[in-house]
Amino acid sequence: MRLRAADLATERAFYERAIGLRAIDGGVEAIGLGADGTVAVELVEGSAAPPRPPHTTGLFHLAILVPDRPALAQALARVAGAGWRLSGASDHLVSEALYLNDPEGNGIEIYRDRPRSEWRYDGGSVQMTTLPLDLEGLLDELPESGSAGPAMPDGTRVGHVHLNVANIEQAERFYAGVLGFDVTVRGYPGALFLSSGRYHHHIGVNTWAGAGAPAAPEGSRGLEWFELTVESDAAADELRARLQAAGAEAETGPDGLRTSDPSGNGVLITG
Numbered sequence: 001m002r003l004r005a006a007d008l009a010t011e012r013a014f015y016e017r018a019i020g021l022r023a024i025d026g027g028v029e030a031i032g033l034g035a036d037g038t039v040a041v042e043l044v045e046g047s048a049a050p051p052r053p054p055h056t057t058g059l060f061h062l063a064i065l066v067p068d069r070p071a072l073a074q075a076l077a078r079v080a081g082a083g084w085r086l087s088g089a090s091d092h093l094v095s096e097a098l099y100l101n102d103p104e105g106n107g108i109e110i111y112r113d114r115p116r117s118e119w120r121y122d123g124g125s126v127q128m129t130t131l132p133l134d135l136e137g138l139l140d141e142l143p144e145s146g147s148a149g150p151a152m153p154d155g156t157r158v159g160h161v162h163l164n165v166a167n168i169e170q171a172e173r174f175y176a177g178v179l180g181f182d183v184t185v186r187g188y189p190g191a192l193f194l195s196s197g198r199y200h201h202h203i204g205v206n207t208w209a210g211a212g213a214p215a216a217p218e219g220s221r222g223l224e225w226f227e228l229t230v231e232s233d234a235a236a237d238e239l240r241a242r243l244q245a246a247g248a249e250a251e252t253g254p255d256g257l258r259t260s261d262p263s264g265n266g267v268l269i270t271g
Contacts, residue, residue, distance in 0.1 A: 001062050001158055002224040002268075003106055004046040010103050011043050018082035018100075019064065019108070020075065020152040035156035040064060049221045051105070055209050056216040057164045057263040059223035061099065061107030065159030066152065072096060072112040073141035074148035079110075081148065089133040094119050094126060094200040096133055104221050111159065119200065126184050126200045128193070160195075161226045162204035165263040166213050168192050171205040174261045178246045179228070179239065215264030225258065225266030236271040 005011040012031055015021045021033035021040060032039035041062065052058050066072050076098055079086065087107075088099035097111035120127040142148070165171045172192055175181045181194035184201055190208055193201035207213070216222065230236050236257055243250040243259055250259045256270035 001040065001161065001226045002042045002044060002266075003059075004049050004219070004221050004224050005043045005104060006047055006049050006051075006221050007103070008043055008045045008047075014082075014084075014103050015041060015043070018079050018084045019110070020078050020148070020150060021156075022151050035152040036154035038157060040156065040158050044224065046219070046221060049219055050217065052216040052220040052222045055213050056220075057166055057209065057213050057265060058216050058220075059106055059265075060162040060164050060204070060206060060208070061109045062158060062226070063097075063109040063111060063160045063162065064152075065157055066110060066112050067155035069096070069112050069138070070141045070143075071153050071156070072098070072110065073138050075110045075152070076135065076138060077142060077148035078150075089135055091131040091133045092128050092200075093131075094128055096138070098133075106222055107162075109162070113159075113200075125186065126198075128185050128187070128200060158226075160202045160204065162206070163223075163261070163263070163265050164209040164213065165205045165207060165261065165265070166215075167211065167262065168205060168207055170262040174246075174248070175203055175205070178242050178248065180242075213263075223265060225268045227256075227268045227270060229270050231271075233271045236269055239269055 015033050023031055024034050024039050025032045029045040032042045034040040066075060086098055086100050090097050095111045095113050097109050100108050102108060175194050176183055181196055184195050185193040191206035193204045195202045240250050240257055248259055250257055256268050258268055260266050
């Protein structure tokens with residue numbers, strides 16, 4: 001996931017102190033942050049980048065998956081210890097999640113999955129909803145010291161991405177029809193969730209910024225692209241052919257295959 005930042009130093013400090021990611025690679029103009037040597041978020045300098053205007057397509061939130069409930073409790077303590085405030089906290093049946101925004105307004109979810117044995121299905125759809133999260137019960141998972149370590153634990157990674165789009169049907173044709181994801185949930189008004197491997201969702205899309213919302217001006221702060229990893233070069237070649245057949249622009253570069261969804265959200269496909 002690559003985000004364009006107007007103030008790289010402030011954004012880096014937030015992701016290190018409030019989120020607990022650690023610098024892995026980069027320098028003055030870009031920095032990769034993550035856990036156990038794997039980059040989760042890459043920040044690139046864009047000091048002249050204008051803010052993303054309201055009611056445009058783009059990132060709704062990036063979702064950082066932690067390995068267990070104690071790690072989520074420590075994430076909550078870490079956010080509070082950094083003086084940052086949550087924008088929400090929810091029980092989604094399949095997961096428990098904390099929500100906040102970074103200093104430049106990018107939405108962030110930090111969550112832990114419940115065991116798959118506890119997930120429930122209605123037909124082919126996984127049951128998800130939004131209930132209040134018991135924060136006091138979550139904090140009971142903290143170690144006796146009541147404090148969080150400075151860094152996210154090994155196994156932390158980006159679990160899914162949620163996007164503002166202009167049109168749900170167009171997004172479904174792209175992510176399901178072209179890229180091959182399965183629709184997992186249709187029950188949320190103005191939203192759709194998709195995944196591979198029967199996960200609850202790897203991609204969420206919604207029209208909550210407004211149906212028919214325009215794309216943010218090129219070069220705005222926020223999402224530049226998010227990454228999808230396929231199992232082989234042959235699978236990447238197949239996706240390239242499907243994108244071209246669908247009339248989508250697709251460009252191969254040194255870091256992978258670049259394209260964008262119908263709402264202008266950038267996608268990097270790597271093998």
